[in-house]
Amino acid sequence: MSEKWIAGIDLGGTTTKIAFVTLNGELIEKWEIPTDNSNEGQNITLNIAKSIDEKLHELGKSRDSLLGAGMGAPGPVDYQTGVILNAVNLGWQDHFPLHASLEAATSLPAVIENDANCAALGEMWKGAGNGAKDVVCVTLGTGVGGGVIANGNIVQGVNGAAGEIGHITVVPFGGAPCNCGKTGCLETVASATGIVRLANEELAKEGASGRLVDILTANGSITAKDVFDCARTGDALAKGIVDTVAFHLGFALAAIANTTNPEKIVIGGGVSKAGHILLDAIHESFAKFAFSPVRESTQLALATLGNDAGVIGAAWLIKKKMDQE
Ligand SMILES: [Zn+2]
Numbered sequence: 001m002s003e004k005w006i007a008g009i010d011l012g013g014t015t016t017k018i019a020f021v022t023l024n025g026e027l028i029e030k031w032e033i034p035t036d037n038s039n040e041g042q043n044i045t046l047n048i049a050k051s052i053d054e055k056l057h058e059l060g061k062s063r064d065s066l067l068g069a070g071m072g073a074p075g076p077v078d079y080q081t082g083v084i085l086n087a088v089n090l091g092w093q094d095h096f097p098l099h100a101s102l103e104a105a106t107s108l109p110a111v112i113e114n115d116a117n118c119a120a121l122g123e124m125w126k127g128a129g130n131g132a133k134d135v136v137c138v139t140l141g142t143g144v145g146g147g148v149i150a151n152g153n154i155v156q157g158v159n160g161a162a163g164e165i166g167h168i169t170v171v172p173f174g175g176a177p178c179n180c181g182k183t184g185c186l187e188t189v190a191s192a193t194g195i196v197r198l199a200n201e202e203l204a205k206e207g208a209s210g211r212l213v214d215i216l217t218a219n220g221s222i223t224a225k226d227v228f229d230c231a232r233t234g235d236a237l238a239k240g241i242v243d244t245v246a247f248h249l250g251f252a253l254a255a256i257a258n259t260t261n262p263e264k265i266v267i268g269g270g271v272s273k274a275g276h277i278l279l280d281a282i283h284e285s286f287a288k289f290a291f292s293p294v295r296e297s298t299q300l301a302l303a304t305l306g307n308d309a310g311v312i313g314a315a316w317l318i319k320k321k322m323d324q325e
Pocket residue numbers: 166167178179180181182185187
């Protein structure tokens with residue numbers, strides 16, 4: 001009997017990542033296709049199915065080689081109906097029946113999940129979580145996403161909105177506006193956008209000096225990476241910004257850890273590429289706000305799978321479904 005694979009799909013607004021993954025979580029093949037948002041997103045699942053067939057053909061395999069298709073999608077999921085909510089950037093009307101559409105297009109059993117939760121499952125299975133069953137993941141990118149895994153299961157919540165770590169209020173008074181409609185969310189200070197905003201605030205102050213000022217003068221703008229690069233060279237203004245970001249992150253993560261006491265908190269996303277300068281600063285704040293049994297047992301770690309976390313986590317959804325049947 002030839003080896004069976006799972007199709008793991010990470011659906012994004014502009015590109016869709018697809019992979020064939022073994023039941024042990026090993027990546028066999030991974031590739032990307034553009035996401036076609038035209039025609040109210042009617043082609044999205046059809047294009048995915050076609051691409052999967054082409055890749056199988058290329059590898060000399062048939063559709064029978066696949067056990068199912070797991071997908072991470074950029075929006076909250078209604079688990080009862082398999083409907084995705086609020087995915088307007090994909091061209092879909094609110095309440096698109098994604099689960100049914102994916103099963104019809106691929107003729108495979110499908111499972112869908114929110115994309116941040118998929119990344120968390122990927123890190124739990126094959127990444128920094130390293131098989132731990134109680135893991136919290138926070139993704140620091142353009143926004144801040146999260147996933148909370150308790151005893152191997154994603155905490156979904158009554159409306160599919162659990163684990164939205166980015167919308168924990170960390171600045172209760174006078175915070176910046178967030179995309180969710182609130183103010184002072186973690187996302188407004190710990191996303192790449194939030195870090196740049198904080199830096200621009202500091203740079204606008206009278207007497208601001210240092211390397212970031214030079215970069216701003218030379219380039220007309222700065223990036224989150226500039227902030228970390230300058231902090232690494234000891235620049236005081238940049239270090240101050242990293243400390244502020246890490247303070248709020250450590251505060252929010254300690255509150256989550258005091259509630260769930262996970263084995264690991266995995267920090268991923270583009271901003272986490274800053275590495276240990278960020279992790280060490282978060283650790284300091286985390287240690288201050290986590291109470292001692294949690295501080296002694298919950299570890300902070302950098303994500304290790306990068307962009308592959310989503311497709312691996314999506315594949316895990318099918319493995320889990322099979323284990324339950
Ligand atoms: Zn928010």
